[in-house]
Amino acid sequence: MKRISVAERANWRAYAxxxxxxxxxxxxxxxxxxxxxxxFNLHQIENDLEAPTEELHQMTMDMVGDITRSEEMLTLLNIPREFWSYIWNSWNKGEPHLYGRMDLVYNGLGPAKLLELNYDTPTSLxxxxxxxxVWLEDQIKNGVLPEHAxxxxxxxxxxxxxxxxxNLPQPFYFSSVRESIEDKGTVDYLMDIAAQAGVDVRYIALEDxxxxxxxxGSEQFVDLDDQAIKGLFKLYPWEHMVQEEFAKAITAANTQMIEPAWKMLLSNKGILPLLWQRYPNHSNLLPAFFETASSEPLAAGWxxxxxxxxxxxxxxxxxxNGEKISAAGPYNDGRYIRQAFQALPKFRDEYRNADTYTMLGSWVVGDSAAGICIREDESLITxxxxxxxxxxxxE
Known part of the structure; x- marks a missing residue:
């Protein structure tokens, strides 16, 4: 695994x-x-990233049914009780899922370690x-990279x-928060792919x-013309949806959701200690536990x-070595987990003359590994x- 400096393409911003x-x-x-x-070399991709991604995905999927039947696990995951049956039905009806991304720490040598699952609303698509x-094709065409790259x-x-x-309902709606440029870009991309696949696509802002x-006498989601929304891709977290004013309508409405309600269980950091309980010392997992009222202050290495x-x-x-790092945010009013610290690999950014830390995102579509994305930051928190x-x- 190497980080290699390279000149930018001259016109990439205009093309973007x-x-x-x-x-x-x-x-x-x-x-x-x-x-x-x-x-990367092919061994790193196939053996260290692709195969573990599919194994971790299957391990996770094997837990969903058990979680839907366990009051203890649903409570640990802080799932609202009024949605337990809805999630159980979603799983047992076999409601289909589209995609997800798991974030990994990997330095090119040892086994990749799972940091978390983004299985509800992952972006960077x-x-x-x-x-x-397109960058790869351009750099090959420009002679910057060899043809066999x-x-x-x-x-x-x-x-x-x-x-x-x-086999989605037609028309099929796609939705995101109106003011988010990134979310709208992700949804536009998905709509374009879906349209090419023959889906009759419509966009509606979540607020509409x-x-x-x-x-x-049943409640139903509708668009601005009061037409029923029978199918909806929503780039909006399930844990937020169940807190909205329309939450009660979710369980009554006959709307096929992508991602389905059972993905609520996997977009939750609580899946990490549950995985560790079931698969202790798995080579691709980090020790993880639910925080309790009696938990000690956060110790070095956690x-x-x-x-x-x-x-x-x-x-x-x-x-x-005891250095404390924190990231601010709005999620400070709920439960927490503790996960063993695994440092992201550090590389030298020659362009900025600074050190940078690297995290890999590994994509899953359906149940198959589908590629990776890479994020960098000067901080250990991406x-x-x-x-x-x-x-x-x-090679």
């Missing part, structure tokens, strides 16, 4: 704007960063599935195949979804995470502002 990648820069700082790339692939990246094709097979009572948290928010960690860098496979 042209193809709708409007969030390539945040507040004047780069989100997409092609001043360097990461290089467009930049993974499309933009970094490759990328672990079947994300676009596998999502396309999934949409063709899901309405609720009416139909002729049978990380504290809220059950529900995004992009590193409200994470506290103490390194092995955040929403952390840079995205492309990668290659080269």
């Amino acid at each position: 704007e042209e193809v709708g990648f409007h969030f390539h820069t945040f507040d004047g700082e780069p989100y997409w960063d092609e001043t360097a790339y990461y290089q 467009f930049e993974t599935g499309f933009f970094q692939w 490759d990328q672990f990246n079947s994300l676009h094709d596998k999502i396309d195949a999934a949409f063709a097979q899901l 979804i309405g609720v009416i009572t139909d002729a049978q 990380v504290r995470k809220p059950l529900f948290s995004r992009e590193g928010a409200n994470v506290d960690l103490v390194t092995a 955040k929403d502002t952390s840079r995205f860098l492309p990668h290659i496979i080269l």
Whole structure:
């Protein structure tokens, strides 16, 4: 695993704007960063990343049914009791899922370790599935990379195949929070793939979804024309949806959700201690436990995470040598877990003349590994502002 500095393509910003990648820069700082790339060999990809991703995914999926039947585990995960039956039905009806991303720490040598699962609303889709692939093609065409350079990246094709097979209600709606440029970009990308797969796609801002009572007395989600929404991809966390004013309508409405309600169990940091309980000392897991009222203060070599948290928010960690690092955020009013600290690998960023820490995201579409994305930050906590860098496979 190498970090290699490289010259930026001359026209990439104009091209990004042209193809709708409007969030390539945040507040004047780069989100997409092609001043360097990461290089892997095929063994690292196939044995250290792809195979463990599919194994971890299967381990996780094998737990879902047990969690839906366990009051103890549902309580530990802080799932509202009024949604227990809804989640159980979602799982037992076999409601299909589309995609997810697991975040891994990997230095190119030892086994990759699971940091967390993003199995409900993961972003970075467009930049993974499309933009970094175009970067690879351009750099090969420009002679910067050899012709046999490759990328672990079947994300676009596998999502396309999934949409063709899901048998979704038509029309099928896609939704995100109105003011989020990044979320809208992700949803636009998914809509484009779905349309190519033959889905009749419609967009509606989450704030514009309405609720009416139909002729049978049941509540139903509707669009701005009061047309029933029978199928909905929502880039909005389940744990937020169940707290909204329309929450009661969720269980009554006859709307197929992507991601389905049972994904609520897997977008929750509590799945990490549950995995550790079932698979102790697994080579791809880190020790993890639920925090209790009697838990000691956070010790060296441990990380504290809220059950529900995004992009590193409200994470506290103490390194092995006692350095304390924290990230602010809005998720400070619930339960927490403790996870053993595993330092992200450190590389030298020659462009910025600074050290940087690297985290890998490994994608799953359906039940198959579908590629990786890479994020960098000067901090050991990867955040929403952390840079995205492309990668290659080269023997």
